[in-house]
Amino acid sequence: xxxxxxxxxxxxxxxxxxxxxxxxxxxxxxxxxxxxxxxxxxxxxxxxxxxxxxxxxxxxxxxxxxxxxxxxxxxxxxxxxxxxxxxxxxxxxxxxxxxxxxxxxxxxxxxxxxxxxxxxxxxxxxxxxxxxxxxxxxxxxxxxxxxxxxxxxxxxxxxxxxxxxxxxxxxxxxxxxxxxxxxxxxxxxxxxxxxxxxxxxxxxxxxxxxxxxxxxxxxxxxxxxxxxxxxxxxxxxxxxxxxxxxxxxxxxxxxxxxxxxxxxxxxxxxxxxxxxxxxxxxxxxxxxxxxxxxxxxxxxxxxxxxxxxxxxxxxxxxxxxxxxxxxxxxxxxxxxxxxxxxxxxxxxxxxxxxxxxxxxxxxxxxxxxxxxxxxxxx
Numbered sequence: 001x002x003x004x005x006x007x008x009x010x011x012x013x014x015x016x017x018x019x020x021x022x023x024x025x026x027x028x029x030x031x032x033x034x035x036x037x038x039x040x041x042x043x044x045x046x047x048x049x050x051x052x053x054x055x056x057x058x059x060x061x062x063x064x065x066x067x068x069x070x071x072x073x074x075x076x077x078x079x080x081x082x083x084x085x086x087x088x089x090x091x092x093x094x095x096x097x098x099x100x101x102x103x104x105x106x107x108x109x110x111x112x113x114x115x116x117x118x119x120x121x122x123x124x125x126x127x128x129x130x131x132x133x134x135x136x137x138x139x140x141x142x143x144x145x146x147x148x149x150x151x152x153x154x155x156x157x158x159x160x161x162x163x164x165x166x167x168x169x170x171x172x173x174x175x176x177x178x179x180x181x182x183x184x185x186x187x188x189x190x191x192x193x194x195x196x197x198x199x200x201x202x203x204x205x206x207x208x209x210x211x212x213x214x215x216x217x218x219x220x221x222x223x224x225x226x227x228x229x230x231x232x233x234x235x236x237x238x239x240x241x242x243x244x245x246x247x248x249x250x251x252x253x254x255x256x257x258x259x260x261x262x263x264x265x266x267x268x269x270x271x272x273x274x275x276x277x278x279x280x281x282x283x284x285x286x287x288x289x290x291x292x293x294x295x296x297x298x299x300x301x302x303x304x305x306x307x308x309x310x311x312x313x314x315x316x317x318x319x320x321x322x323x324x325x326x327x328x329x330x331x332x333x334x335x336x337x338x339x340x341x342x343x344x345x346x347x348x349x350x351x352x353x354x355x356x357x358x359x360x361x362x363x364x365x366x367x368x369x370x371x372x373x374x375x376x377x378x
Contacts, residue, residue: 001030001031001032001088001089001371001374001375001378002031002032002034002085002086002087002088002089003026003031003032003033003034003087003088003089003090003091003374004033004034004035004036004081004082004085004087004089004090004091005019005023005033005034005035005036005091005092005093006035006036006038006078006090006091006092006093006097006100006101007019007035007036007037007038007092007093007094007096007097008037008038008039008040008066008094008096008097009037009038009039009044009048009050010039010040010043010044011044011050012049012050012053014119014120014291015093015094015119016050017291018093018119018182019035019050019054019093020050020053020054021184021185021363022363022366022367022370023035023054023057023059024057025363025364025367026367026370026371027057027058027059029367029371031371031374033059034059034060034061034062034085034087035054035059035060035061035062036061036062036063036064036078036081037050037051037061037062037063037064038063038064038066038096038097038100039063039064039065039066040065040066040067040068041065041067046063046065047063051063062081064077064078064081066096066100070099070100070103072107074100075100075103075104075107075108076108078100078101078104079104079108079110082104082110082111082112083111086111087112088112088113088374088378089112089113089114089115089374089377089378090110090112090113090114090115091114091115091116091117091374092114092115092116092117092152093116093117093119094119095141095144095145095148097116098116098144098145098148098149098152099144099147099148101114101116101148101151101152102147102148102150102151102152105151106151113153113154113377113378114151114152114153115152115153115154115155115156115373115374115377116148116149116152116154116155116156117155117156117157117158117180118155118156118157118158118162118163118166118177118288119158119288119289120162120287120288120289121141121145121162121165121288122139122141122142123212123214124141125139125141126214126285126286127212127213127214127285128285129285130285130286130308130309130326131161131162131164131165131286131308131309133164133165133168133169136169142169142171145171146170146171149166149171149172149176152176153377154176154177154178154373154376154377155172155176155177155178156177156178156179156180156373157177157178157179157180157288158179158180158181158182158288158289159179159181159287159288159289159309159310159313160179160309160310160313161286161288161308161309161310161312161313162288162289162309162310163177163178163179164309165309178373180366180369180370180373181289181360181361181366182289182291182294182361182366183360183361183362183363183364183365183366183367184291184294184361184362184363184366185362185363185364186294186295186298186357189271189275189298189299189300193271193272193275193276194275194276195272195276196276198269198272198273198275198276198277199276199277200235200237200262201233201234201235201236201237201260201262202233202235203231203233203234203235203278203340204235204236204237204276204277204278204279205220205224205234205235205236205237205277205278205279205280205281205336206236206237206238206239206273206274206277206279206280206281207220207236207237207238207239207240207280207281207282207283208239208240208270208273208274208280208292208295209239209240209292210240210241210242211238211240211241211242211243211244211245211248212242212243212244213244213285214284214285214286215283215284215285216282216283216284216285216306217238217244217248217283218244218247218248218251219283219327219329219332220236220281220283220332221236221248221251221252221255221257221261222251222255222329222333223283223329223330223332223333223336224236224257224260224261224333224336225255225257225333226329226330226332226333226334227333227334227336227337228257228260230337231337231340232260234260234336234337234340235260235261235262236260236261236262236281237261237262237264237273237277238261238262238263238264239264239267239270239273240264240265240266240267240270241265241266245263245265248263249263270295271295271298271299274295274296274299274301275299275301277301278301278339278340278343278346279301279302279303279304279336279339279340279346280292280296280299280301280302280303280304281303281304281305281336282296282303282304282305282311283304283305283306283332284305284306284308284311285306285308285327286308286309286310287309287310287311288310289310289314290310290311290314293305293310293311293314293315293321294357294361296353297320297350297353297354297356297357297361298354298357299350300347300350300351300353300354301350302321302322302339302346302347302349302350302353303315303321303322303353304321304322304323304324304332304335304336304339305321305322305323305324306323306324306325306326306327306328306332307323307324307325307326308326311323314361315353318345318349319349319352320349320352320353320356321349321353322335322339322349
């Protein structure tokens with residue numbers, strides 16, 4: 001089987017890390033993978049680390065500068081690559097690739113089947129409404145998504161919450177959309193990773209990710225301000241960088257909790273911060289999946305999150321994680337205090353989450369389900 005992956009890429013983030021996990025495993029299973037990278041000069045430019053990593057895996061790569069707007073020469077270039085490659089399947093990821101493939105199919109047709117993975121949805125929408133289908137209007141993002149979805153042969157999402165959103169809004173028909181949860185194999189974490197330079201507080205909560213609205217940093221900071229009123233030993237470590245950094249620092253200052261919050265900035269050692277903390281917080285407004293959950297599970301650390309997709313899909317309250325009512329700041333603050341008051345239960349929750357990771361959210365299961373999906377479409 002020969003498959004062409006297509007995606008717009010301007011940096012290695014969630015979907016790119018997914019590619020770098022699944023592609024080597026598909027290659028080992030005998031699937032030939034080639035990659036068409038769509039790019040713009042103002043966001044990433046030609047080449048870069050992602051292409052280098054793919055080439056190091058032995059993956060043949062192509063690049064097309066799509067600029068700001070579609071054009072016939074760009075669509076024809078995509079069509080030519082697909083025709084000359086004689087693929088059994090084209091597999092797109094993220095909205096730009098979906099849109100360009102749909103236009104290519106409309107104007108030139110495709111000589112093979114086309115499938116798509118939905119890794120998430122419009123960040124602007126989910127930052128405000130999560131995955132509430134009743135809030136969706138006829139926005140450009142919605143119309144482009146629906147236009148593309150009508151023209152592929154089949155697609156799959158990475159969580160039930162995301163699939164429900166696509167089907168309930170009319171973006172996709174239920175019989176054309178399947179589900180394949182993420183599954184990754186992480187390096188084994190050992191006690192050798194214990195390092196005091198990653199620990200700033202006696203009772204440490206950590207949040208990891210880009211400092212953007214839908215990740216919920218502001219809500220967590222408010223909750224921590226409530227927690228420290230009851231337990232001054234609790235502290236929050238914020239790992240990551242982003243457009244909200246200065247705003248969040250001002251919030252911490254306004255709440256007068258500077259001694260209980262530490263900003264690390266961008267770090268390549270997120271896992272070590274998790275391992276050297278007691279609790280991982282994921283207060284996102286919503287997540288298409290949230291690999292950070294699995295990273296925390298791998299560290300055997302309990303996770304606290306709002307009762308929204310996909311946290312409420314990956315965790316059962318007080319069994320494999322902690323869930324609090326959606327966006328309830330007081331409840332989140334109280335839950336953090338409660339977790340630290342019963343370390344025995346927290347350790348058990350973390351161990352249960354790790355077992356779930358090993359038993360289900362593993363790479364072999366995801367790869368096998370992906371191959372079965374391909375075979376079903378072909």
